[in-house]
Amino acid sequence: MTTSSTEAAGAKPVLSGFAVSERTAHLRAETALFMRDHVLSLVSHDLRGPLNAIHSWAYVLERKLDANDPNSQRAVTGIRSGVDQQVKLLETIIDATRAGTKSLALAYTTFPLHPLLDETVAEVRSGLARARGVEVAVESQLTTEQASGDRERLAAALWVMLMFGVEASTEGAAVTLAARADATRWYATVTFKPSAAALDDPVLPHLLETFARKQAREPREAKRIAWVFALCKRVAEAHGGSFEQSDMQESETATLALHVPLSATTAA
Template sequence: MTTSSTGNAGEKPVASGFAVSERTAHLRAEAALFMRDHVLSLVSHDLRGPLNAIHSWAYVLERKLDANDPNAQRAVTGIRNGVDQQVKLLETIVDTTRAETKSLALAYAPFPLHPLLDETAEEVRSGLGRARGVEVAVDSQLATEQLNGDRERLAAALWLMLTFAVEASAEGATVKLVTKADTSVWHASVAYEPNDAALEDPSLPHVLEAFARKQAREPREAKRIAWVLALCKRIAEAHGGSFEQGEATDSTADGATATLALRVPLSATAPK
């Protein structure tokens, strides 16, 4: 990846001469922080199952082995001690490190939704969207609806949804934000046509980290999201809502549409 040292005041170079605003740089750093903690959470979760199984089987083996065989007993004790050490590492390093985003503080206040959409869409449109030749369109059914929540956090989640969709779209494509509110929930859905080449091509302007974009192309287990979208999921859940990354809905490789869906209660409260 090549960088440029030129740019306007308050802008930071990213790739191929493309510079981002201070706000975009801040949002990119936030996305990276949440992604790190999301990966640590997955590591902690996915390792505990096998470690618990090893620990249990060690007790089974101990009962089967000759109690008078010191070598066999030392081997079983070594297995159990090794498992205990790994669990302690998870608790003292992994769990502690991700504590920063595990308990997410929110500044609740009522705010109108429509300005938030316009501001965020324009931020992505005038930055990465324009540089990539990708249009950002908004289909809003909102009028004067308000949401009681953390405006800045929700703006960050919406920004990341749109930015990821632009990153994954080929030149000339359109990323579409569709949003509405029913009696109790705000719905925001981003539809785009994923293009692997556009997501990874180092010659194109990018905001998100290369390894995160590469991981986003890999197959995902059911209901798991790409690491880079962890901020969206965490902020939605902190508001008592949800976030989902949908697979492409078209069976053909070209023209397939994927979705990112955010749902947040209008009177959001922290989940118990």
Template sequence: MTTSSTGIAGEKPVPSGFTVSERTAHLRAEAALFMRDHVLSLVSHDLRGPLNAIHSWAYVLERKLDASDPNSQRAVIGIRNGVDQQVKLLETIVDATRAETKSLALNYASFPLHPLLDETVEEVRSGLARTRGVEVTLDSQLATEQLNGDRERLAAALWLMLTFAVETSAQGTTVVLNTKADTSAWHASLAYDTSSTALQDPALPHVLEAFARKQACEPREAKRIAWVLALCKRVAEAHGGSFEQGEATGGDAAGGNMATLALRIPLSATAAK
């Protein structure tokens, strides 16, 4: 079954007892929390390599230096102690701070996928897309498929994908959500015409933080995702699935760049090991 929608009559009920504005604020805070922890994870990972190298070179220096020279030995000990202090800071502050999202607790239950899509799409339309003049369409090949997973977490991931796509879309463009299920997994992919100007224009309404939007425009190293999409990646992996941010490619004659986001979740999701 294939459906295409450009609007849903009336307001959809907002899960968890939130009004639309309250839920948007809650989801925005969740996205910021996961982004913070994602950045801390990158800092922890990227600092350990240089620190390990410094520690190793300290041993090389120690063997080369005069063992009877107290100043040389004091310098080597100072280098080692400095490295140890930095590693301890990473373990006690950086790693401990991100523990909340590092081990993500999920509430598993079986639920139908199509209502989740309808609710989330309308939530993004009401919360941002209509005021930005961006159309959000749903192209669904789902029928009555159900998924065993954490509905609220998956709704948050889908909301963030859609919101990010709307944020980076210029007025008059369309964000297309394609979704289907095969024998083992649910697939949700977004295609949108990305514009760094629209993403950062202070005159436009925004949901995501300015810092996150600015970082999302910077070149991506080693195909890392934009920091603001960390929640999507973490929720997908916690369900044993995956999340990918595609590279923008040259678009139409107007100079647009088409970009994609893709979420894959096993229909019978189980906690990732």
């Protein structure tokens, strides 16, 4: 994505040819940070399984080979050494990079839910939704309900959900945020009809990175979330809640759902 510098101090950042607020620029950066950590976590996890298997099979192979054959023993030693080097790289580069953001600190406060929705929707509408000609509708059953948690983090999760819906929608389409609460939890659900053309068209304004939009359309292995929703998942789980993503089929209704206790007590 092309990022242009502002021409004067205090001017709004310009991304993909349209101006965005400082808050939107901040949320975009937060989304990218959580996505980076999510990808690093997947790489670390998915590489350790095969490396452990190679290490174990190297010992099996060593017992089968002629102990007096120096070439065979040198080959096995090379295999184990290579595995050890890869594990060290995971620990010193990937795990160390994630160390600073592995734990998600929450600033707890009690706040009304309805204004949180209104503010987040207004931010999305005034930014990418307006530039793309996409409607953002709200179907809320909330009245005076309050929640205890990190208001800023929860707003960021809602923003990502709505923003992706806008990114994936064609001009004139609608993205809907439905919200309700019961005695213990509140529920926020975003629905939209994804379009590959809307996600991929380089002429259209975009806020999410190209690779993130492309990866979100790929089949999900073991029902993992798309990388771009890493912030949503981390924030929900840090509050003792959950985030769910449905499969995305062209022009079929897709769903993103955030479920969070009204009184969060679980820290990341």
